[in-house]
Amino acid sequence: MADTYDLIVIGGGPGGYVAAIRAAQLGLKTAVVEREHLGGICLNWGCIPTKALLRSAEVYRLAKEGERFGVSPGALSADVARIVAHSREAATRLNGGVAFLLKKNKIDVIWGEATIAGKGEVRVAAPTKPPMPPQLPSPKTRLDHGVYQAKHIIIATGARPRVLPGLEPDGRLIWTYFEAMKPERFPKSLLIVGAGAIGVEFASFYRAFGVEVILVEALPHILPSEDEEIAALAHRSFKKQGIDIRVATTVTGVEKKADSLVVTLKPADGETQTLDVERALSAIGVVANVENLGLEALGVALERGVIKIDGLGRTNVEGVYAIGDVAGGPMLAHKAEHEGVACVEAIAGRDAHELDRSRIPGCTYCHPQVASVGLTEAKAKEQGIDVKIGRFPYLANGKAIALGELEGVVKTIFDAKSGRLLGAHIFGVEATELIQGFVIAMNLETTEEELIRTIFPHPTLSETMHESVLAAFGRAIHV
Incomplete structure (x- = not known):
């Protein structure tokens, strides 16, 4: 007989693990299915480790400016390996923290890849990548695969980097944020495609350490979701820092060489240009992880590539819910967490309040x-x-x-x-x-x-x- 839960959460990222903890607090027997790492992209490869990188950049910048504060720091150097190690240590520590919280709240962790096999059924298969088990096991950390039953299923599978045709990441010359977070050395030059929060943060980080950064944005101004006046101030500041910014410009061609790239750029109102760069970073956003979950067979409705939900995370299929990036923007960890709490409180019959998307703050940790x-x-x-x-x-x-x-x-x-x-x-x-x-x-x-x-x-x-x-x-x- 299959194990039965009140709630199974598919995905252990910020939305998923917070939803699971709130469910446990409300007395629901809960399990989390995770295929790779607790904390999701945010904790392991996004929000937290990038802030650790940017902290290193801030310390380096302040040290360089020490003399104006009356402090002479002496000769400065940047140890790339140690900078990356500091970032990874922050992620590892918090990964263990999530495991501890799940254990504390008596939430089962099932390692594997989940598919919704039918009404109230979740089939878990062996993950395609080896999982990273938590440092502290849950009461029932499971590696056994099969069918689990639940009255309610929350999909919290997050998102992954969007791939631009012609700029497909190869992990060496063309990066996603995964590779940009753990360089073996600082490249002499870096082309960043996309000037939203991810692109601007990496531009700030790499420029702080002297990398020649070219920031390309297809829209008329950087940070497109921000107030135009604020974006214009940021634009001027970044240019003053030495970042080469090209707005209203698209990448029309990429030629790979042995250890560099020739990139063709087309401004909206200018002539085509070519640039020689060592590396390129594709930072044009993310796409929701909706594949291989059994959604089509179940009849779960999608809208513009994300799962369609109401204000409390309910899909069009009874007993199936979605929260976080997989359910649409803004694709932010704090939005996912609050969405998860509201969803679970509605499941538990509490007086849940729908998320007011007009009051979700956005933050970009550039300088x-x-x-x-x-x-x-x-x-x-x-x-x-x-x-x-x-x-x-x-x-x-x-x-x-x-x-x-x-x-x-x-x-x-x-x-x-x-x-x-x-x-x-x-x-x-x-x-x-x-x-x-x-x-x-x-x-x-x-x-x-x-x-x-x-x-x-x-x-x-x-x-x-x-x-x-x-x-x-x-x-x-x-x-």
């Missing part, structure tokens, strides 16, 4: 950082909203001056009639840590009056947020 939540100025105006815009520069903030981080701005967008905060956009040091204040304000439906009356501590970077609100209503003090 300087970019973070945002809510509407851009353009989107607000497209909706016919009469807006008030506030801006406050970092260079007028005492803490930013003390840190020597003068580049940046906080931009806030309000409904002129109601005073409701519609969006907030930050470009500058620690932007990704500051944005949560605006996220909380939007969730609480805070007005400009309440934000103006809020006391922000001095001296902090957060004062730029307060001053931006004041500026939107003609009341800024320090500018």
Whole structure:
């Protein structure tokens, strides 16, 4: 007789393991099926290890600038192997942490590849890649394969790098983010195709260590999902750092040589150009992992390559749910986690709340950082909203001056009639840590009056947020 669970989660990434833990807290007998590594791409090859790499770049940058702070660091060198090792150590540590949490919550881990064989049935086969078992086993870490039964099945299989025809990664000359995270050496030059969050972060990392970086974006500006004013500031900053940025440009040809590439670029309004580069990184987004799950036979509806769900993760097939990247954008770990909690609470009969996608923050960990939540100025105006815009520069903030981080701005967008905060956009040091204040304000439906009356501590970077609100209503003090 097959093992029976209340819930089986297919995929142990941020959405999957968080959903499993919340299910266990609510008293559901739960199992997670994982084919490769707990924590998913985010923990092992994305969010966490990339931030470790960028921390190394930040330390290197600050060390180079030491003399302006009165500190002479002496001769500097960058040990690529140690930089990569630091990144991998962070991933390994958190991988073990996820295993511990699953064990603590008495969640079974089944190692293998899952297919939904029928209503309430999950068939688990041996994985095509050897699994990376957790450092601490769950109460029933299983390597046995077969059919498991569950009243509810959540698909949380995530996504993988998108492949551009003609720029197919080969792991040596043409990289995905997997190879870009563990270089054996820094190349002399690197072409990055795609100037979204992934492309910009790697551009920032490699440029910090002196690599000649060419950043190519098919759309008219980098960071296409961000407010255009913020994207323009980032563009100028990156150019000043020495990053060669080509917007409204596509890659039309790639010729491989022994240890380099000849790449043909076509600007929208210019002549075709060729560049010689050592390596190329394809960073044009991701595609959902919807294959080989039995979805077609089961009749699960897809829409634009992702699983179609309602606001609580329910598909069109009873008992089958989807969360995270496999269920569509924004493809962010924190979105997947909250989606998983909402889905499980609905399954358990709790008063679950649908995810408000307009209040999901986005963060890009380049230098300087970019973070945002809510509407851009353009989107607000497209909706016919009469807006008030506030801006406050970092260079007028005492803490930013003390840190020597003068580049940046906080931009806030309000409904002129109601005073409701519609969006907030930050470009500058620690932007990704500051944005949560605006996220909380939007969730609480805070007005400009309440934000103006809020006391922000001095001296902090957060004062730029307060001053931006004041500026939107003609009341800024320090500018």
